[in-house]
Amino acid sequence: MKIAIIGGTGKEGKGLAYRWAKAGHAVTIGSRQLEKAQRIAKELNTENKEINLVIGLQNMDAAKQAELIVITVPFAAHIATLETIKDAVQGKIVVDVTVPLVPPKVSTVHIPAAGSAAMEAQAVLGEDVKVISAFQNVSYEKLMDDKAQISDVLVCGDDPEAKNLVLQLVADAGMKGFDAGALQNSIVSEGMTSVLININKKFGVHSAGIRIIGLEE
Amino acid sequence: MKIAIIGGTGKEGKGLAYRWAKAGHAVTIGSRQLEKAQRIAKELNTENKEINLVIGLQNMDAAKQAELIVITVPFAAHIATLETIKDAVQGKIVVDVTVPLVPPKVSTVHIPAAGSAAMEAQAVLGEDVKVISAFQNVSYEKLMDDKAQISDVLVCGDDPEAKNLVLQLVADAGMKGFDAGALQNSIVSEGMTSVLININKKFGVHSAGIRIIGLEE
Numbered sequence: 001m002k003i004a005i006i007g008g009t010g011k012e013g014k015g016l017a018y019r020w021a022k023a024g025h026a027v028t029i030g031s032r033q034l035e036k037a038q039r040i041a042k043e044l045n046t047e048n049k050e051i052n053l054v055i056g057l058q059n060m061d062a063a064k065q066a067e068l069i070v071i072t073v074p075f076a077a078h079i080a081t082l083e084t085i086k087d088a089v090q091g092k093i094v095v096d097v098t099v100p101l102v103p104p105k106v107s108t109v110h111i112p113a114a115g116s117a118a119m120e121a122q123a124v125l126g127e128d129v130k131v132i133s134a135f136q137n138v139s140y141e142k143l144m145d146d147k148a149q150i151s152d153v154l155v156c157g158d159d160p161e162a163k164n165l166v167l168q169l170v171a172d173a174g175m176k177g178f179d180a181g182a183l184q185n186s187i188v189s190e191g192m193t194s195v196l197i198n199i200n201k202k203f204g205v206h207s208a209g210i211r212i213i214g215l216e217e
Numbered sequence: 218m219k220i221a222i223i224g225g226t227g228k229e230g231k232g233l234a235y236r237w238a239k240a241g242h243a244v245t246i247g248s249r250q251l252e253k254a255q256r257i258a259k260e261l262n263t264e265n266k267e268i269n270l271v272i273g274l275q276n277m278d279a280a281k282q283a284e285l286i287v288i289t290v291p292f293a294a295h296i297a298t299l300e301t302i303k304d305a306v307q308g309k310i311v312v313d314v315t316v317p318l319v320p321p322k323v324s325t326v327h328i329p330a331a332g333s334a335a336m337e338a339q340a341v342l343g344e345d346v347k348v349i350s351a352f353q354n355v356s357y358e359k360l361m362d363d364k365a366q367i368s369d370v371l372v373c374g375d376d377p378e379a380k381n382l383v384l385q386l387v388a389d390a391g392m393k394g395f396d397a398g399a400l401q402n403s404i405v406s407e408g409m410t411s412v413l414i415n416i417n418k419k420f421g422v423h424s425a426g427i428r429i430i431g432l433e434e
Binding site: 115 | 325326328368371397402404406408409412413415416419424426429430433434
């Protein structure tokens with residue numbers, strides 16, 4: 001699958017690029033600066049000879065050539081980034097990983113006016129884009145480590161087919177995904193990141209995550 | 218500790234009463250109807266000879282004589298119940314277990330105007346009440362089973378001392394509690410219940426829960 005990771009030069013984006021390229025997907029890293037995107041793609045290719053070739057492009061070009069577009073940008077750049085790629089993603093699936101953290105109080109949940117960052121994405125991109133939210137609770141430090149115990153992934157969205165496709169991408173990336181309901185539910189996975197940041201602080205760790213239990217009766 | 222469980226004749230309240238009475242706390246079950254409260258208390262005492270005696274009182278009387286008050290009512294009765302006990306809980310700790318479910322779409326997250334049910338409780342009860350939120354993701358079916366694998370408990374609140382006390386009560390009830398940050402974070406644990414209802418449906422189970430992982434590095 002042709003996947004573009006917008007803001008893919010950040011740690012979360014780079015980690016997802018690694019996992020999907022390893023699973024055989026055609027991954028493009030997007031950045032506002034072409035050179036930066038190309039540098040991170042080259043790093044990934046050089047350090048991991050076994051993965052599918054990752055390429056680097058500017059955000060809009062990355063979005064244009066992809067079937068599925070993943071957004072991993074800081075919340076402060078969320079709306080501006082969405083507006084940049086809006087035309088290029090019409091009719092496609094957009095996976096929003098954005099967490100509405102508002103520094104300096106990143107361990108306190110912030111609810112955007114739209115109800116969540118993902119609902120904000122849906123509002124900006126329009127109804128012809130299938131917005132799915134996922135991966136907010138995954139620690140980037142774990143993504144580069146194939147043996148790490150990694151958080152389960154809550155997947156929210158209103159289009160069942162797009163949601164199933166993203167659940168498959170979660171599995172391809174070596175994680176366990178759960179259908180967490182409508183896009184409106186995304187505030188739970190987004191806000192959970194602030195809760196986990198708080199737990200990280202209390203325990204002096206960096207990668208607290210969640211596991212869904214009680215699935216066998 | 219003298220604990221009152223308002224709406225304690227429901228399944229969640231009855232389960233918590235059982236767990237705390239077993240741990241030696243003095244538990245009062247509250248209900249709008251005295252007779253119902255007394256009947257459920259008697260049931261608990263008769264079926265579980267080993268636990269501390271549970272008594273039944275009307276909601277306001279239950280709140281009046283307790284040091285700590287737990288609210289386990291349906292969201293539709295939330296504000297009315299808070300107004301009933303408001304005078305009786307001034308200066309005390311109130312643990313809100315309420316989940317803002319709006320039937321029939323209980324698997325979709327509903328964000329109350331105050332930001333969460335717990336924030337709504339704080340607004341109604343006033344600033345002299347220490348509101349803590351907890352236990353929203355615990356399946357009542359698990360509470361009567363001492364050997365059940367049970368959800369971890371996210372504890373939110375703005376008063377560190379009150380929060381620590383509630384974390385101790387979580388442990389007394391045989392569960393693992395986590396400081397999940399400010400009361401403002403309560404929408405995460407409240408909304409998680411809708412996510413878990415959705416997961417229950419998909420898996421055909423009744424008691425999905427969460428576990429916090431990644432605490433050792």
